[in-house]
Amino acid sequence: MQALAKAGATPxxxxxxxxxxxTRQVLEQVDGLFLxxxxxxxxxxxxxxxxxxxxxxxxxxxLELQAITCAVSMGMPILGVCRGSQILNVALGGSLIQHLEPGTINHYRPDLPLSTEVHEVRLADDSRLAKLSGxxxxxxNSLHHQAISRPAPxxxxxxxxxxxLAEAVEALDPARWMIGVQYHPEELLNHEAHSSLFDDFVSACSEFASKRRGTA
Structure with missing residues (x-):
């Protein structure tokens, strides 16, 4: 909630x-869904x-399955973090790996502060995340024992x-603002590559609100 407020939202x-x-009544009063x-x-x-x-x-x-269904039908921007990314994928028809054993990377690191950068991810060069991250x-960081297995259609x-392992997903339709990340960018806001995700989400929510009011 602090990360959203810092980006200019009212959570x-x-x-x-x-x-x-x-749930539908609440979503009709807001401009974006954060999971x-x-x-x-x-x-x-x-x-x-x-x-x-x-x-x-x-x-x-x-709650979240209902909220995702409503938000998708409304064309509302959606941002999911960790479980939020997973439930978004499940709601849209994908599947999960239920438990990750430590391997090349130990993805579940509760022994470390969430501000610790644990490993590297490679972003698709044509993705919104790559553009935002530069x-x-x-x-x-990393604090998950599950992960996306089959991406939703x-x-x-x-x-x-x-x-x-999948570390982020985006909507196939580039016109839709829908992003899920497996890591926790809200704990890494001192890096512009992560704070820009919240800034862009809030900007997309503002644009959605303007379109809904017919003022865009």
Missing amino acids: IAVPPGVDGSC PGGVDPHPRWFGEEVHPKTTIDEELDA TQLLRV ALRVVAQSEDG
Whole structure:
């Protein structure tokens, strides 16, 4: 919420437990959807049984799946971080790796401050993220034990870690502002490559609001 406020937004938190009609009413009053980090999406949404390491919050799933469906239908900008990126992919028809064992990179580093840059990701040169970051190689933090497996049909992978995991997705349709990142840019705001993501999201939300009011 601090990162969004710093970029000029007025964040409004919506708690789990509200019904679908209430979620729609809230989204009709705001200009963008931000999906934060958290526990794991239920694997039933992509046709798998629960892994022993998977931690689930079904009320949170219900809220975010409803919110994503509404936001997509409205053409609203969407930004997802960590779990937010995963639930966005699941909501749009993709799947997840339920648990990552440490390999070339240990992606789950709760022993380190989130301001620590753990590894590098390579950005697709034609991606919005590359344009915002001004680079194709980006140093990021890491605190996830799940990752995107099959990208949703409406999304494309635009960043990968050195071991080949998807680290960011964007909408296939370049006219849609929809980005999910597996890392936590809100903890790296001292780097312009990360703060620019929030600035661009808020700018897209402002443009969406103007179009909705017919003043663009």
